[in-house]
Amino acid sequence: MKILATVKRVFDTDGKPKLTADAKLDVSSIDCKLNPFDEYGVEEAVRLQEKGIATEVVICCVGPEEAQKEMRTALAMGGDRGLLVKVNDTESLDTLSIAKILAAVVKKEKPDLVILGKLSTDSENNQVGQMLAELTGLPQATFAFKLTPDAGGWAIVGREVDGGTSDVKVKLPAIITADLRLNEPRYASLPGIMKAKKKPLEITTPEALGVSVKPAIVGIGYELPPARKAGIKVASVAELVDKLRNEAKVIS
Amino acid sequence: MSNILVVAEHLEGKLRKATLPTIGFAKKAQALTGGKIIGLVLGHNAASVAAELATAGVDHVILVDSAIYADYLAEAYAPAVAEIAKVKGASIVAAPASTTGKDFLPRAAARMDAGMISDAIEVFSHNGAVAYKRPVWAGNLIARETSTSAITAVTVRMTNFDAPAAGAAAPIETISLGFAAPDDTQFLSFDRVKSSRPELTDAAAIVAGGRGLKSAEAFKMLEELADLIGGAVGASRAAVDSGYAPNDWQIGQTGKIVAPGIYFAVAISGAIQHLAGMKGSKVIVTINKDGEAPIYQISDYGLVADAFKAVPELTAALK
Numbered sequence A: 001m002k003i004l005a006t007v008k009r010v011f012d013t014d015g016k017p018k019l020t021a022d023a024k025l026d027v028s029s030i031d032c033k034l035n036p037f038d039e040y041g042v043e044e045a046v047r048l049q050e051k052g053i054a055t056e057v058v059i060c061c062v063g064p065e066e067a068q069k070e071m072r073t074a075l076a077m078g079g080d081r082g083l084l085v086k087v088n089d090t091e092s093l094d095t096l097s098i099a100k101i102l103a104a105v106v107k108k109e110k111p112d113l114v115i116l117g118k119l120s121t122d123s124e125n126n127q128v129g130q131m132l133a134e135l136t137g138l139p140q141a142t143f144a145f146k147l148t149p150d151a152g153g154w155a156i157v158g159r160e161v162d163g164g165t166s167d168v169k170v171k172l173p174a175i176i177t178a179d180l181r182l183n184e185p186r187y188a189s190l191p192g193i194m195k196a197k198k199k200p201l202e203i204t205t206p207e208a209l210g211v212s213v214k215p216a217i218v219g220i221g222y223e224l225p226p227a228r229k230a231g232i233k234v235a236s237v238a239e240l241v242d243k244l245r246n247e248a249k250v251i252s
Numbered sequence B: 001m002s003n004i005l006v007v008a009e010h011l012e013g014k015l016r017k018a019t020l021p022t023i024g025f026a027k028k029a030q031a032l033t034g035g036k037i038i039g040l041v042l043g044h045n046a047a048s049v050a051a052e053l054a055t056a057g058v059d060h061v062i063l064v065d066s067a068i069y070a071d072y073l074a075e076a077y078a079p080a081v082a083e084i085a086k087v088k089g090a091s092i093v094a095a096p097a098s099t100t101g102k103d104f105l106p107r108a109a110a111r112m113d114a115g116m117i118s119d120a121i122e123v124f125s126h127n128g129a130v131a132y133k134r135p136v137w138a139g140n141l142i143a144r145e146t147s148t149s150a151i152t153a154v155t156v157r158m159t160n161f162d163a164p165a166a167g168a169a170a171p172i173e174t175i176s177l178g179f180a181a182p183d184d185t186q187f188l189s190f191d192r193v194k195s196s197r198p199e200l201t202d203a204a205a206i207v208a209g210g211r212g213l214k215s216a217e218a219f220k221m222l223e224e225l226a227d228l229i230g231g232a233v234g235a236s237r238a239a240v241d242s243g244y245a246p247n248d249w250q251i252g253q254t255g256k257i258v259a260p261g262i263y264f265a266v267a268i269s270g271a272i273q274h275l276a277g278m279k280g281s282k283v284i285v286t287i288n289k290d291g292e293a294p295i296y297q298i299s300d301y302g303l304v305a306d307a308f309k310a311v312p313e314l315t316a317a318l319k
């Protein structure tokens, strides 16, 4: 079985964002990193390879030249080779554009399983996997916390959904998006990092894949959410109850 | 035509409350675009859902009743939603930002070649175009976006729009679409967390616990407090990962987004991913034994104390 695992280079959202005078995001002092949800996807692919179920794991990213760094981070966890679809300004691409590019990659690579993260932690779309499934005509199993490929060419996927969990069975090839309880991603080992440097990393472009994209969603600026102020500390349960009853009036 | 299609969410013959803020969003969008608000029910033996939806503030209801929608599958929903959007001339297709809406709507969007907005918290006019606000960066930034596609797909955050007032019953139209059931996917099971408490997303009060509680047993004291005040119980991701609470209780970037009147954060440190899910609460109360925990920075009332002592004491005081 061949697996394609996608990775996105995201902004590290642990820092507080700053805005420029024209309401754009000030990216000058923000670090980038591998999207945390993609670590779960890559880990799952690598585990399937270690179990002998996957025969090849390809790491794919749509992003700038610099994204090779995040791809190497993923390749240090495992996997065989990388495929970077180079775009200069990933920020201006919307999810449907990314999905169209990834659909061209799926057509070319013909994987049996595509594993994406469920969410980009910076732009928080939760869309690309589902769009890719439609564009490729493949079944989808999103928010996966359990993945069991069985022998008959199907996979059983446990999904985290509102109200509990749900199991679905999808015929391979299929599209899976990873949730955080799918596994515990490994830290890349030193030998892993050394090996990753030598793994092949092919660079292509949307044009070479025969895709031209025109984003439908256009950003018109950012704003900061209203700040919440720290309130007061109370000394006892009795004082807390008094405040809730008589000051906040949220409890009778 | 520029109608607004709202895809209803339902369970066991009842409209889910998550649908109502989406209709509230549609009302606001309608003030900008004109057209009708069309509610869509995809289901099996779902006439009761259509009837409930008809009085929930929509102008028109479409019921597509077929065995292929008996169990929810994105592969069955997406073609139906895209088809109805086309024949009914929708310019906006909206669904709740629930795990169901997030699952099928992007798939339907791709089918409609539509741009998509996730988790809309506001809709407004920008240079004559419809524009949206949505939180990104774990809630630390709000993006403003417009769409240039003929149809725009939107999932709507449950906490930011009011349910419209119930109105006179809108007409219900039954349509059959003739799609075949998908043959490359199968629904197997839904393991539901049964609870007599209100749903997290519309509870007026929430008592949430974190890793500091150290056991599932300790969550019982939160449940007791929640039951006393008619609230729901929530959890941090660390508490869920440790097996103290079911995944359905998780609040935050990867879990539920809540905005109750009062939120008790018990033994939760306040990581940004957790705050992303509860910052919109009206009053936040923190009980944590570490007075420096980041959660105090956004709390209205903080009590530095051992939860095992403070929570039972609080419950007793409120009885």
Ligand SMILES: Cc1cc2nc3c(=O)[nH]c(=O)nc-3n(C[C@H](O)[C@H](O)[C@H](O)COP(=O)(O)OP(=O)(O)OC[C@H]3O[C@@H](n4cnc5c(N)ncnc54)[C@H](O)[C@@H]3O)c2cc1C
Residues within 6 Å of the ligand: A036, A037, A121, A180, B209, B210, B211, B212, B213, B235, B236, B237, B238, B239, B250, B251, B252, B253, B254, B255, B266, B267, B268, B269, B270, B271, B272, B273, B274, B277, B287, B288, B289, B290, B293, B305, B306, B307, B308
């Ligand atoms: C991509 C991503 C997504 C995430 N999504 C989410 C999400 O949706 N929701 C979420 O919650 N987290 C999420 N997280 C995890 C988040 O970063 C934190 O790890 C998590 O919220 C910590 O949970 P906690 O506060 O319960 O645990 P901790 O950070 O370990 O805090 C435990 C707290 O309990 C206190 N404590 C200990 N004992 C007691 C006692 N006896 N009495 C009182 N207080 C006590 C301690 O002082 C401490 O403050 C996500 C992380 C990532 C990387």
Ligand SMILES: Nc1ncnc2c1ncn2[C@@H]1O[C@H](COP(=O)(O)O)[C@@H](O)[C@H]1O
Residues within 6 Å of the ligand: A006, A007, A008, A009, A035, A037, A038, A041, A060, A061, A062, A063, A090, A095, A098, A115, A116, A117, A118, A119, A120, A121, A123, A124, A125, A126, A127, A128, A129
């Ligand atoms: N530029 C990209 N390159 C590769 N994969 C991506 C890209 N953008 C999104 N993805 C994948 O799609 C998942 C969901 O992203 P999103 O829909 O943006 O929240 C991510 O976890 C990635 O696996």
